[in-house]
Amino acid sequence: MRNIKATKIILIVFAGVILSFSVYAYTVFYGTPWGKQKHEIKMDNYISEKYQTDFVLTKISYNFLSETYQGYAYPKEHPNLLFIIEQDRDTPLGYSDNYPKVMWEVVS
Structure with a gap:
């Protein structure tokens, strides 16, 4: 009986560690x-105030290499x-955009 309780406790702790690691790994790669x-x-x-027009944000993603978010609008x-x-942590507003490099196709 005592071994069964110890085994259950070990399995619960192990499951908790695996779950915690999984959540951590997800947030590292996907924000x-x-x-x-x-x-x-x-x-x-940022973009609406900078260009004084309404924008539509189509996608927000997380770049795990630079640990930053980027969006398409x-x-x-x-x-x-x-x-x-x-x-962009180096700018006063915290963001930058690619106005000089505007693309001509919308990413879906």
Whole structure:
């Protein structure tokens, strides 16, 4: 009886360690859902205020190599212009975009 309790405790601890590691690994490679939501709002505010027009954000992703978020947006009036907005810790506003390098296809 005592061995069965010890085995259950070991299995529960092991399952907890595996679950914790899995959650940690996911957040390292894909960011957190609340991080994406926070940066989506900030990116939308950044690009809309900078160019004084409404934008549509199409995708937010996390770059695990630089540990930053990036998003794709286009002006509502010009859906063929794609802007890439990147989190940039070296700028006062915290973001930069690729206005000089505007692409002509929207990424889906």
